[in-house]
Amino acid sequence: MAVLDILTYPDARLKQPSLPVDSFDKNLTNFIHDLEQTMDAGPGGVGIAAPQVNKFLRIIIVDVSPMANMAKTKKRRFKSSNHGRLILINPEITSASGAEVAREGCLSVPDYTANVERPGVITIRAKTVNQEIKNIECKGFEARAMLHEIDHLDGKLFLDRIISTRELFRRKVYN
Amino acid sequence: MDKNHQSEAVQSEVVWHLLTVVGEDRPGIVAGVTASLYEGGCNLGETSMLRLGGLFTIMMMVSGAQSNEALEAVIQPAVKKFNLRVHVDKTEARLHDHKIPNVQITIYGADRAGIVAETVAALSDSGLDILDLNSDVAGSVEKPVYILMIDGDATQGLDHLKESLASLENKGIEISLTPLETMVG
Ligand SMILES: [Zn+2]
Numbered sequence: 508m509a510v511l512d513i514l515t516y517p518d519a520r521l522k523q524p525s526l527p528v529d530s531f532d533k534n535l536t537n538f539i540h541d542l543e544q545t546m547d548a549g550p551g552g553v554g555i556a557a558p559q560v561n562k563f564l565r566i567i568i569v570d571v572s573p574m575a576n577m578a579k580t581k582k583r584r585f586k587s588s589n590h591g592r593l594i595l596i597n598p599e600i601t602s603a604s605g606a607e608v609a610r611e612g613c614l615s616v617p618d619y620t621a622n623v624e625r626p627g628v629i630t631i632r633a634k635t636v637n638q639e640i641k642n643i644e645c646k647g648f649e650a651r652a653m654l655h656e657i658d659h660l661d662g663k664l665f666l667d668r669i670i671s672t673r674e675l676f677r678r679k680v681y682n
Numbered sequence: 683m684d685k686n687h688q689s690e691a692v693q694s695e696v697v698w699h700l701l702t703v704v705g706e707d708r709p710g711i712v713a714g715v716t717a718s719l720y721e722g723g724c725n726l727g728e729t730s731m732l733r734l735g736g737l738f739t740i741m742m743m744v745s746g747a748q749s750n751e752a753l754e755a756v757i758q759p760a761v762k763k764f765n766l767r768v769h770v771d772k773t774e775a776r777l778h779d780h781k782i783p784n785v786q787i788t789i790y791g792a793d794r795a796g797i798v799a800e801t802v803a804a805l806s807d808s809g810l811d812i813l814d815l816n817s818d819v820a821g822s823v824e825k826p827v828y829i830l831m832i833d834g835d836a837t838q839g840l841d842h843l844k845e846s847l848a849s850l851e852n853k854g855i856e857i858s859l860t861p862l863e864t865m866v867g
Binding site (some may be wrong): 551552553554555556569574578581583585609610611612613614618619620648651652655656672673675676 | 732778780782783814816818831833839840861862863864865866867
């Protein structure tokens with residue numbers, strides 16, 4: 508068990524696509540434990556993808572429950588589904604609809620946040636560690652986290668999808 | 683090593699100037715200004731460049747100049763070519779000092795004197811640090827509408843902010859306040 512080092516841009520490896528997992532063995536479960544620990548060690552991260560720790564396999568972890576709990580304490584509406592901790596292997600987006608703009612940051616891009624447009628509702632098909640197939644519908648914040656992590660598997664960063672504040676202003680005001 | 687790219691080790695001691703440039707909006711103005719700076723051995727930090735009315739306005743953090751005068755000299759080729767006005771401030775500013783906004787506020791109402799001053803005063807009294815403010819005038823010449831969009835840090839919480847804004851809504855100003863949750867992953 509270990510907290511792994513996180514690759515940060517401009518490390519070219521972050522732009523590299525990851526390969527599907529085909530062996531569900533002890534190595535995989537060990538790695539997933541380390542990946543979870545790494546996510547939990549970071550400040551405020553609600554998701555992580557294997558390539559962020561230099562492992563180019565299609566594995567993501569998403570857990571928005573800390574944000575959901577925080578919203579609850581502050582009596583604020585949390586515009587999101589919440590499936591708790593999701594460890595997803597070979598995830599695929601099977602449907603996506605709507606468009607929402609919100610702010611994102613990335614463990615691999617320190618000291619920068621920006622507005623990104625993402626679909627508001629998605630369904631994901633993925634395998635669990637036990638090789639069960641899951642179909643999950645995610646909304647809002649959780650959908651955003653999921654899409655951000657799946658982007659990592661395809662060598663994409665949120666920097667590839669930024670909308671400027673002025674563009675956002677223009678859209679809000681004139682559309 | 684490229685003179686324009688300092689190593690990270692010296693980054694922390696870099697001296698930044700804030701360079702303000704204003705001129706008529708003409709093609710090539712951004713390219714002209716940035717080329718002059720690059721050729722003068724300067725680096726850019728955070729910048730804001732936008733068209734305001736018929737003018738083009740540039741504010742940028744610039745490193746690599748030893749003094750205000752040196753930076754003014756570096757920018758001269760662009761100043762002459764585009765007939766620009768330039769102002770230089772030496773600053774204690776530094777990079778990697780971003781604040782993340784936790785609230786977005788949209789305000790609009792009939793254009794009248796004081797709408798910005800009143801709303802911004804109410805906001806700052808209730809603990810809002812403004813990180814980014816865009817405003818514009820929409821509508822028509824006869825019926826202008828003033829619109830503001832602010833990204834800020836509600837240092838005393840959102841509820842406090844909401845309460846202080848309630849009084850403004852009776853004055854014909856529409857205000858919407860959206861908490862911003864930043865997704866980090
Ligand atoms: Zn990321």
